[in-house]
Amino acid sequence: MSILVIEVNGEKVKAMWDKRLIEIFYDICIKEILKGNRLGGDASIGWNPIKRYVDASYDWWESRLKVVPEAQKFRTSGIDFEFEWKLDQMFMGVVATGDKA
Numbered sequence: 001m002s003i004l005v006i007e008v009n010g011e012k013v014k015a016m017w018d019k020r021l022i023e024i025f026y027d028i029c030i031k032e033i034l035k036g037n038r039l040g041g042d043a044s045i046g047w048n049p050i051k052r053y054v055d056a057s058y059d060w061w062e063s064r065l066k067v068v069p070e071a072q073k074f075r076t077s078g079i080d081f082e083f084e085w086k087l088d089q090m091f092m093g094v095v096a097t098g099d100k101a
Contacts, residue, residue, distance in 0.1 A: 002016070002017040002018075002073075003015070003016050003017075004017065004068075004070055005070070019080065022080075022083065023083065023086070026083060026086040026087070026090065027086070029090050030086060030089050030090055033089075033090055045060060047087070047091070051078065052078030052079060052081075052084070053074065053075070053076060053077060053078045053079070054074055054075070061075055
């Protein structure tokens, strides 16, 4: 289970993400993508299929971790194997071009 503390209207709130909630979130994202509601992404990051984690530059991680320090665990740890196919559905067809390829 992951616990994320965020501030909402000046109050600190804990969000607890267990496997069930993560799966629900992924399912919602997939449904929206299938309806054509895909947001543009940051082409400076990618997915390392061998190490199974987000692959990004040192500068990218440093800037993001200033905003969400709790994301540090995702810098070198992979996702749960059983959700990998859902992420494939979400990001299928997304490619980097130019100097980001």
